[in-house]
Amino acid sequence: MSTTSPDTTNGKVALVTGAGTGIGRAVALELLARGYQVVLAGRRGELLEETRARAGAASGRALAVATDVTREDSIDALFERLRATYGRLDVLFNNAGRGAPAVPIDELPVAVWREVVEVNLTGMFLCAQSAIRLMKRQNPKGGRIINNGSIAAYTPRPLSIAYTATKHAVTGLTKAISLDCRKDNIACGQIDIGNAATDMTERMANGVLQADGSTKAEPRMDVAHVARAVANMAELPLDTNVQFMTIMATTMPYVGRG
Template sequence: MADKIAVVTGGGTGVGKAITSALVAEGYQVVITGRRESVLKDAASAIDASAVHAFAADVSDRAAVASLFGFVEEKFGRLDLLVNNAGVSSPPVPLEDLPVEEWNKAVGANLSGSFFCIQEAFRMMKAQQPQGGRIINNGSISATTPRPNSAPYTATKHAITGLTKAASLDGRRFDIAVGQIDIGNAASDMTARMTGGVMQADGSMKPEPRIDPAHIARAVVYMASLPLDANVFTMTVMANQMPFVGRG
């Protein structure tokens, strides 16, 4: 996988940073993006400044996404891998109390941002020689199973599954392989509150175990290592002791 080019959204922290580090170890040049330039630059320096390239962009902004991929095309001339990792959660409040701004924020970052990036990746991957590439979407276990008070996040992650299916079908004849990784409780800022207790389906509050994001990164590297005539369409990587399978 040496000399391949990747874009990782939300690449400056948490799962995205772990994925970036793992890809660099496999020889990738990685463009990381997020809203905070200082965070991206710190991540690039911490991993490998010669292999990690920071480009600040809000993926919910269509023009910013176009600029991001314009940078990739100008600097490298091709794109082999897109990891749609960026996302936000919403306040865990009853859905009727959720401000519309929070709904729009989740839809913009989690769903629209992924779609915008896929659009740009498709344009590049169709035009380049050799044609094709790989796209991996971060679906979360919420892509199949909701938590209490998580309507915006859950709805967008269910939508990511539909987007993965549609993009996989549309990309098939262009050698664009599209898959999805559903993550359960990777240790990050987004899941920090789980150690102190989160609401369960029965209304109780219980702490939940988390796993090292490096496990997610290794899974992404495996998915990316496949030739374009093979695809991991869906993969779930989760904390084994978390209350996901069964009734909790």
């Protein structure tokens, strides 16, 4: 953990989407503990305020902005508020995402497919696009974007086509941003997370469907480890980048383990 005093700023500004719960909340609190000024974005303002309250003495460096990442006007309003308050952006943790019911492909409603794509892919693109516009024009120029991928960016779980397809697409988004924005001193990397202990993964402790048709409980890891990993990526100088990082519960069923 950082030894930064809660009331001390490091001069850097971070934006965390999906900051009201889970991984987003943990990362926001870790960045605040390390001295960042942090903009908390998410759909539910009351959850953002809860995150802000949990920061304790560092809460004065947190700005909560209720945001729907699927709406361009909402993203525009978020970045206008960010610019008016801080004038620049050093780090975007592009984290907001959602899953879908575990059903066979032929039973997944197209409306649900579109909702997952809108949040997990289009929303991530819109946030990255606005961040890039600001980072290219600010002085000093540049910044860092960290996209939240998933183990699903590499291999699917059973009955997860919408989530898996969007997380594979996030990898393409990360690579394209990393390539196209080099000239503007913008670094882009991706963290792929397996079984962080959040509300989203509680069901895994009770047992989830495996590829062989069995149902098994899966190990989870403390979300604080993910938060520290993201913060460590964020704190690298811009001439250094973690392109992809995988962090996972050691004995979860992946790459032959478990």
